[in-house]
Amino acid sequence: MTRILAILLASTAVASCGQMGAPVATFDCAAESETECINLWFDSKFEEELAFSPLRQTALGLKTDYDKIDDMSVAAEQEQLEWWQATAAEMEGNFDYDALSDDAKLSWDMWMFRKEQAEKAAEFRDQGYILHQMNGTHTALPSFLISQHKVESEADMKAFIRRVSGIGTAMDQLLERAQNNAEAGTRPPRFSYDAVIAESKKITSGAPFAEGDASALWEASEGHLAKLVADGTITAERAGELREEARAAFVDDMAPAYARVVTWFEEDLPNTDQEAQGVSALANGADFYNYRLNAMTTTDLTAEEIHQIGLDEVARIREEMVAIKDQVGFEGDLNAFFTFMREDDQFYFPDNDAGAQMYIDQAKEHLAFIDTRLPDFFGILPKAPLEVRRVEPFREQDGAAQHYRPGTPDGSRPGIYYAHLSDMRAMSIPALEVIAYHEGNPGHHMQLSIAQELTGIPKFRAQGGYIPAFGEGWGLYSEKLAKEMGAYEDPYSDFGRLTTEIWRAIRLVVDTGLHSKGWTEQQAIDYFLANSPIPEAAVKSEVRRYIVMPGQATAYKIGMIRIQELRAKAEQDLGEDFDIRGFHDTVLGGGPVPLNILERRVDQWIESVKAA
Structure with missing residues (x-):
């Protein structure tokens, strides 16, 4: 939600460091190893970065700068960029990459990744939608x-x-x-x-x-x-x-x-455009969209490649949906079943405050069940509690996506799963269970709480930021993982799981369609409705989300697919030595990382298991 800004130890020094050929600050360290020294440096720099964002400090449970709001100006954003560039130069000038441990090398690469992301974002400041309807x-x-x-x-x-x-x-x-x-x-x-x-x-x-x-x-x-x-x-x-x-x-x-x-x-x-257009209609729009795809997926996949992955995934998931349709004895084709699931009253709570509370209560029941299964699938468990709440009235929107807000690293403030419940006909009961797992456990609450609570790695990795392909990829992976954990006993709930998976596959098709193929808003809505039972109000809200947040929706399926591929690789390489808890701890135990670095962590874990 908030940009993480950074404060400088000496603003004049940092301003000069950001200039070509400027002197690089030195870092004195009494520790014995290069790895110990750079980890001390990382933590000192994280404190500088964190001091730029009072809101981020509060989010982490700190009361420093407790009376301030972040500086939202372009000048502050530019200052942050120059700080990133100066720190990268300082890191390269003070430390020897080859002398670092494997994990410290990963931290180095993560620092450079963050710097490069800031540089790329600055190139497209003029293309950004500053205020919009998606939790602006x-x-x-x-x-x-x-x-x-x-x-x-x-x-x-x-x-x-x-x-x-x-x-x-x-x-x-x-x-x-x-x-x-x-x-x-x-x-x-x-x-x-x-x-x-x-x-x-x-x-x-x-x-x-x-x-x-x-x-x-x-x-x-x-x-x-x-x-x-x-x-x-x-x-x-x-x-x-x-x-x-x-x-x-x-x-x-x-x-x-x-x-x-x-x-x-x-x-x-x-x-403004009464008929919404994708960002390809903007000046430099194609380059902006390519940047957004790269930033959201942390891959070099093109819009065309992502579009095709989406089409293939939609076709695959439709086949699994047909199997459940036949299992429950529905007579008619899949599209007729979509209409049945979208319109039949049995799949909705009453459209009033009582129905909204029923939704909240049932979500809590599902999360209580999954909590009993976590120790069989994870060695590291979150300490922070989880709450389920209805979105505040001033920002509640009919059919808007549910979302999660992290707690504090010390657990003093819980993580919160927020539900938009102003239109109960947009929130079907079959999809309730899977959404609870995505936003709560084993999804975002688990992933973000574990990251914040990690020790033994630099704080900037544990608490430093959001990488969509990793976080949303994990959230979607966790939906299917919950099935392995014994969830979705009701076939309609399992159909709800497939509904949310095909929803994310549809996103690949629709997002790229809108922003690289010139699709209209109505074309995107029609494709969505033809391939899912999601209520029309939710579909319309979703499509409008993709329009104002180009590329973000592609992170989910691309991230999930990569995590699944890495798990399959580990299972094949390790055979009987594969431990699901060890794999999940490896994925979550290094903080949020781009997908290429995640692959490196999994490869290192595989080799360590073989060596042991």
Whole structure:
């Protein structure tokens, strides 16, 4: 959700280091080995990087810079890029790659990978959609304060209030970037503008902005004050003073910034495409899409190759779906079965708050079962607890994809699986179980919690960032793994698993179709509906997601396929010595990595098992 920015030990020194031919800083180390020294260096640099992002610090459970919001400007992004370039030069100038251990060499390569990703991203700043409907920063910042800014003292409450003011600054910075990109010809389609306008108005509706029920963020503020009074931390009188300070931050700083966003988006709306187009329609759009595919999949696969992989996977999964259709005795072809699964009332909870709670409760039941099976498949288990929650009203969207937000490395804040439940007809019961496993255990909660809790590797690898092909590939791999663990006893739930797998295969076809083959939004929707029973509201939301997040949707299936290939290789090479727990610990035990480095880790594990 947040860009990880970096602070410099001495800004003037780093600025000069980013210039061609500038002197490289030296690193003094008293450790005995080159590996020990570079690991100390990595941790020192991670602290520099982390200090640039107050939000990332909070996400990791730290209270440093607790009253600040990240700098969202282009200047800050450029400063981060120059820092990456300077640190890469410093690493090359101070350490000998050949003298490092295998794992330290992997860390070196990961550092260079991160630097190169920052460089590539900078080339396409003008092509980025700054604010859009997919958990855009305008909704992410209020949600972040609600779910992750803990208030345990008066100082924490004052920091909360200053952060509310800081949201106003961040929104102005993002609006400026959106305006600049629009001048360069980069605008998300009209539906995305409509969403940003509607969501921004929701965020600033109700108390304290106007008459009516409390807004979600104001409700959180009031809750913090009430708890501080109840705990005896502050007096009721002091709470009243802080409430007025909070009201001023909401009304005087935050609300006007959102109003400026709404005003400009409404004024610029006639300049948007009513019929959405892929990014190939943008200036330099083909190169931008190729960059996005590379960044999301961490491979050199072309759009055409990814499109064909998708077509092949859709055909394969359809055959497995036919087998389940026949198993349950349905008379009719697969498309008729899709219609049955999409429309029959037995596959949906009631479309009201009670039905939403039923969805949450059943997801918790499935996750409780899978927890009992984890020790048979993993040696490393997460310490952080997992919660299932409904998305806050101001950012809830009909049919939008469920998602996960990590807890803290020390487990003091749980990981959260969020569900969009405003339209229960978009959230079918057969797909409920598999989505819970993807977002919870053994999926994202397990993968991200284990990474954050790792010891023995540099912190930047454990806590440093999101690599889509690895994270989403694991999430999709875990859906099928859950079947090995005894899940999906109901054939309709197993069909739900295949539904989500074909959904990700469809993404390969649709994403590349939209952005490299000139498909229209309706073509993408029609292909999706013809090959899955996913409700139309969810399909429409999905396709619009792909339009504003080009390439991201391809990470899931490409990552899953690679993990499956590496497992098959390990099983073949090791035979009876293959240990599923050892394989999974190898995949998750090095933090998020690009797929080529993951292959290297698995190869090293295979050789270590053979040697043992």
